[in-house]
Amino acid sequence: MPDALPPLIALRTFALVAETGSLTAAGARLNLTQPAVSRRIRELEAALGVTLVHRGANALRLTDDGLRYAAALQQAFGAIAAATLALQGAAAPPLRVRAYTTWAMRWLIPRLPRFRTRHPGVEVEVVTSTTPVVDFAREGLDAAIRSGPAGAPPARGAVRLQQVDVAPYAAPGAARLGLGQLTLLGSRVRPRDWACWFAAAGLPIPAAPPLLFESSSLAIQAALEGLGAVISPPGFVEEDVRRRRLRRLSPVLAATGDHYWLLLPPGAARDRGDAFWDWLLDEVAAMPMETPSPPALSSA
Template identity: 30%
Template sequence: MKLPPLKALPVFEAVARLESFSLAAEELAITQSAVSHQIKQLETYLGERLFWRSGRRVTLTDEGRQYFDAIGSALLQIERASEQLLGRESSRLRLSVFSSFAVRWLVPRLPDLQRLHPQLELSLEMSSESPVLSDRVADCFITIHRDSPAYSYELLYVERLFPVCSQDYWQKMRRELDLEAVEGVRLAPEDLARFPLLSTHSIFERASGDWEAWFRDVDQGIPPTARVQHFSHMLLALEAARFHQGIALTNDYMLSTRKDSEDFVRLPCHAVMTGDRFYFAWKTSRRKEPGLQVLRRWLVDEAIRGGLRSDAQGI
């Protein structure tokens, strides 16, 4: 078996993760010159440049990034296997998750996770709509993409959007639509278009894309007289609705937990599927790690208990 200089690998991992020779030296309790020596030795052995150096900051080359993805995962598996044999396994996990999903669904449930599984140390990382699935980013992800064959995926939620407004705004709508004495009312799309429509840009990546999809689902377009107010994020549009500024399109997880969900009224009209499916993703090569499996089972149980997915749904 021909192996690279093994002492250099933890040094390479630290520099790549911290993007700094000095920070890596501080973390590893060695000198910066020793860090430079180890990296140079590894680059010489591999015959490839691993870092671009710009002042105090370093970035991975394409070859360095490819090597880091493999080496980082391997070193982590060695560490976990050793801790397990020594009886010191700590189940520390970094979970990359969308901000809206974290704030409105996950964070309120974390006390229950800590109570049921106190051995699990979970660190949350905010992610973009398209997080890079890599050990250098996080140990596991909540994502809407299944584009990495190195990962396994567990379905949590199939997204749908439905209109909501505040309790006070609903009373205003009932008065203006002359519905105060009507029970079991069903609103038509043109009824909603009489009021400000609060739109979230990030859902369909274009202005008014969410309301266009909602109207298109019943073979209509947004009426030219409709007033559309634009927001970058669903969290902002929902807050505007809570403060009586109009009607927002939101989804199930945004209203599934927090006490302020009672401030909103789900309007009696149709919902539209966005086509997005939310998955818990973890690297298949790490599938036997107890911490990952504990978190996976807990997330699925909570998704079923909260109505995000049915017991019969799967990958």
Template identity: 30%
Template sequence: MPNPLPPLSAVRAFEAASRHLSFTKAGDELGMTQAAVSYQIKLLEERLGFQLFTRKARKIELTDHGAQLATRVVDAFSALRSAFEDISDMNAGQLVVSSNTTFAVNWLANRLFQFQMENPDVGVRILPYGPCAEPDFNDSDIVISACKAPPKGWIAHEIVQADFTPMLSPALAETIGGVKKPEDILKLPLVDPQDPWWQMWFEKAGLADVDLSGHPASRMGSQALEANRAIAGHGVAILTPYFCKTAIEAGQLIRPFELTCRADDESWYLSYPPALRTSRKVRLFRDWVNAELKCDGMPAHGIMAVVA
């Protein structure tokens, strides 16, 4: 069955010309020459088998068939414009952020109100992802991923480096008279003893090849969950100090040693696709996060463009 729809380029030219009653003005609107618009109208007339315009010396007029068609075509294009405007306005006013649980709970939850006060026209929707889930790189405007590089081609900002050190509740430390030496940690239950950060920290503390097999296995997979267990006194957790500032200041957690290790290839990244590089809502959120980090005294790590 033949397609009843003429070429869209010809329909667009007719719609613009019928509103302006001028091939020249229609061409200006569409970025075409007057001759190109006239050619498209001619193709459409040949396709339909009747004239759409009467050409006069200095103007054009719609024929009866042309006027009948123009009414419906102009309405159709108006509906299309409204649909695109509505979805654009909706998209511009909502920012979807897929965030690692730790960053969402220990950082965003305490600060997001301030961003929304500063930018009331941008509604933020947070999609936290848990230990066994993947960041939503497909349907999010911004992704904050932990120790997982963004997709190739994305624009990424390294916002927090993965530093770590043991932390525990003061009450748990007192059960053995205080944690004074790295060896003392081994007298207490550990949160996620299979976490490779433990071996890295003990080795740097001078305790190479520490055997943690005697500790009950667990894998929380999220610093937010691990910190909660440590605050409850259920064990010593290996955590990033920056994300535990509130708990430390409140006396819920202590870090018995200044020794802090760094996983060179692990960081928290704020990233977004290249198509959103100039997006206002993305720029506002990115700059706000960087400003908050700067206020906290965090070093600026710059931008990493992930190449294909």
């Protein structure tokens, strides 16, 4: 074994390049420019006397040596992370994430066991709020989820997660009556979702306004009890559909124009949230994709 290892920061830089597949993405994690990341990789290659990365005009890929070295480094850094968590033990506070109630209950929390598998020992505390302002320091937050228009991020540096698309659902017994015979259920937080859906479907908006609940969770529960048809993103009710507790009433999927956004605290305070950020983006990328229906043509 050599007396001296390459600089730890160079090894970490290469491991992040291998993990992200991008000099730019690795630089964002390290608060470095792309040229600075490239320079560290070249210095590491020079120290090792081995080419780790093939550089192309528009992309890079690891060499065979680079792939083997990256796999070993990922195991090593994983062992360091696990040892650090074990050393900190109960003293390490949970990762505190603020989100909307329905998104937390119906999308995030069912997936958290996979985060625990990927990051054993890292606990996630979920708090809910619809307050538009996020004060990371005062609230002690490591990450927050906000919604807003696609072209207007709710904060500088916000990362776009999911487009908010909606479709109608009802319990099987109620679904047999047809949408026109059902009470429309929705949320006061998102009062225009039904109007968006009827416009996308090319149907007139019913004269009777939707029955709006305090949250989408309550509206979904009301639909499960057979009280009417709820408008919801498919991801919120996928388990209920799979277990046949709810049935989708139309193939039309309407884009509301909103997105969910991930916010992290600025500067060094964001380090704790990086693992959550990476995992969350992987979960979103793994979701089945469904393209919203094009706007219906007017009959006028």
